Amino acid sequence: MQRRRSNLRNKIYIIVFRSDTRAGRFFDIVLLWLIILSILLVFMESVEGFRRLYQPQIRLLEWVFTFTFTIEYILRIYSTRNTRRYVFSFYGMVDLLALLPGYFALLLQGGQYFIVLRAIRLLRVFRILKLTRYLYEGNILGKAVKASLYKITVFLSAVITLVTIVGTLMYVIEGEQHGFNSIPESIYWAIVTVTTVGYGDVSPATPLGRLVASMLMIIGYGIIAVPTGIVSVEMARATNDAQEPCPQCKAPVEKGKANYCSNCGSKL
Amino acid sequence: MQRRRSNLRNKIYIIVFRSDTRAGRFFDIVLLWLIILSILLVFMESVEGFRRLYQPQIRLLEWVFTFTFTIEYILRIYSTRNTRRYVFSFYGMVDLLALLPGYFALLLQGGQYFIVLRAIRLLRVFRILKLTRYLYEGNILGKAVKASLYKITVFLSAVITLVTIVGTLMYVIEGEQHGFNSIPESIYWAIVTVTTVGYGDVSPATPLGRLVASMLMIIGYGIIAVPTGIVSVEMARATNDAQEPCPQCKAPVEKGKANYCSNCGSKL
């Protein structure tokens, strides 16, 4: 009996956690679609027309999804070899977080919007479906972004100082009669302008305000070049860094290009 | 008789399919202008003022264009050496697709808008008019875009996840009284914002909403740098790919262009 149970547990483990068998892959694909459907359901519920017409059906489907994901979570806890490690692992936490909003939705008004957090679960399926090439590319992107993090922080500090000063200036110039109701709102306007979004919900009306706005736009136009330059350079470096350690001294050498190690001088 | 017909067929083939004779080139240029005129006609018909005044003339001209393109298609089928291959080739399909909307327009209300698909036919004329230099440049662009496709897919996935989560958040924060009527609409707003388009048809009105929007804008401002960096690097690589190391001293020399290594002077 113990043995048979352990056998069943193992079978579930292979289906639920791995994807190298036909059943495991099938399970993953079904799960992928269930997650996408449950997110789309939340989207549909937010549309008033749908909500008025199909409220009961949507609620029912939400029950079904929550129930299914609960069973999946129980199966994972049951079949895992180390319950504690799974529960507190990144994916274990995400699985639980993806489950709870379903219950919130049934109890709290507005709780269902947390269901969107289920989108994070798609990451796992991504990993499972052997989309490793994509993850590798994501890695290069991530590395380039990380390498330029310091520069970007400096850049963002400069931008924030700029919008603070220009925002205050515009509050003084335009004043509350032209929609610049407070300094925080003026800073919001300055951000909308410097990022070239330009909603037009707040826009300068006095000649002096328009002059300052024009200068801010041209500056914003110029400084949009800075993060682009940063990322381009870092990306070029991350791509070119096809480096390997020197067999002699372990210093990094350019793969295929270098004839001698630039550190110890030994022939490669 | 058979012979003469074959002779005529050959003559038509040379005029219709090739452009290395005077007649062939003339045919291509006339065709180019007919296509452009037929597209402009559709544009004009969509303007209410023109439609009310010149409805009969526009209809007549549409008949003329459709008739002309039908004759051209028949001539192509008649003169081609391998009818089947032509009909199912890319350009054969495009020629047929460019023809059908003319008939739709006469039968269906609104069918004439498919005539815009004729723009694809301009591609052939492009090719014919010896604009090969342009196509070559297009090729480099295409290669760079292709090489960065994986990276761009990863990047777009990240952007879509971001707008989904921010869109839902803003729906909860701003709600239906400020124009964020549903989650899909909020996601639409998030896309309008993160791409820095900023129509202003939907814009945040609450302080918290404006704070989230500001953060989204600054993030969007930062991440616009990523695709630019990707394409720049790939384009630089596509341009530099014409280099190979000198067999003597390993210095980079331009493939096919240089006769001697610019570093050691050895013959290549």
Place this chain on the structure above:
Amino acid sequence: MQRRRSNLRNKIYIIVFRSDTRAGRFFDIVLLWLIILSILLVFMESVEGFRRLYQPQIRLLEWVFTFTFTIEYILRIYSTRNTRRYVFSFYGMVDLLALLPGYFALLLQGGQYFIVLRAIRLLRVFRILKLTRYLYEGNILGKAVKASLYKITVFLSAVITLVTIVGTLMYVIEGEQHGFNSIPESIYWAIVTVTTVGYGDVSPATPLGRLVASMLMIIGYGIIAVPTGIVSVEMARATNDAQEPCPQCKAPVEKGKANYCSNCGSKL
């Protein structure tokens, strides 16, 4: 008498055409300010408040400017050594073009707006004031732009085809009740969207239209990277191309870097 006159002519020539004497430099600086003032005068006249209050004074000043520039033109024609060459040279044409609008303004309603063309005259003063360093930098920019012209043409053709097709699609989807009154207007909307300007004077209102708009925005977001990549690469090349002709075969070689000509193999 003849001699004295020739002497005066020469003096005027030195003052009017050259700027290596004190008087010549002074003349240039006065001219620079007169041009700027005459442009500002046109700007002021276009502001209704000013026009109502100072109409007579503005007219008078315009007479003065036009008279002054006429005298300057007469002095140039009188003092130049080769009248014909001056009149038909680039700067001669610009000087005349800068003069005529003054007379238009006095005769025609609205003619004064051509005075803005005087801005082109600033170019000469630019050249004169020894701002050659700036012109050199402008030259590098110009070279990079020229070198990428083919690629940019291909890119713009693709963008125009895209906005034509999307514009027509949106006209069919949104229709005249949502502001997409005709195909040309829809194409205008598509350009406003794809360039991320986003006025919001026309914006999609139907769910399908917003979906198409979202896709167009994301595409626009992606393709804005392409011209940036093109120009970056060309600019990097234009900057690095510190090239000089090989003394042996006149083929361009990299200044300072190459030891041997890559074309004929001769030592540099």
Place this chain on the structure above:
Amino acid sequence: MQRRRSNLRNKIYIIVFRSDTRAGRFFDIVLLWLIILSILLVFMESVEGFRRLYQPQIRLLEWVFTFTFTIEYILRIYSTRNTRRYVFSFYGMVDLLALLPGYFALLLQGGQYFIVLRAIRLLRVFRILKLTRYLYEGNILGKAVKASLYKITVFLSAVITLVTIVGTLMYVIEGEQHGFNSIPESIYWAIVTVTTVGYGDVSPATPLGRLVASMLMIIGYGIIAVPTGIVSVEMARATNDAQEPCPQCKAPVEKGKANYCSNCGSKL
């Protein structure tokens, strides 16, 4: 007595000016927070709701901040070794400038908005808190920006000429009935358009105006690439400047880092 006083002065100096002791660091952090709080106070005062409710409290707090910063300034003057040098140094001026608005605020209506200038004081705290790595990165950014200053000036001149001419053109085309009330306003519109901000407060309504606007947008779309290209190239150069040619084979080696040439293996 004299000695004790000098001793006290020295202690204050160490706390107020330096941050290598515990007390000095504590003083800096408290100052950092006081500056941030005093700026936030100004922000809050500008929000009408807060101002109506908490006017007396805000005024009181402003007194407290001004008083505290006055004491700090007196302590700095008292403890510094060279009063004159401190008062006229950059940070001395900033400290005074950060102090005065507090008094303006109490005397003048609207004077409190100058308090935002206190943000400049954060720079010192930045420097003090050993954020030197950030400053170093800021330095690289600054160098790249400086190196491209000439190119950017030329570029901005071209943009300003463009918006002047297009702005005047649009004033003539659209006229005052479509919101293009004067040439300066039209130039403002052209800047809003060419920088892709696009508020939509002024937008073209006539077909010809929309055509010109479309062209301006596409040009703006193209030329946004130019500053990006400039900065990318300069940033790449600033990063790569750590390379020199190998004295043996002229291959590029990293200055200071490499011990042997990676191409020919010779000792550097």
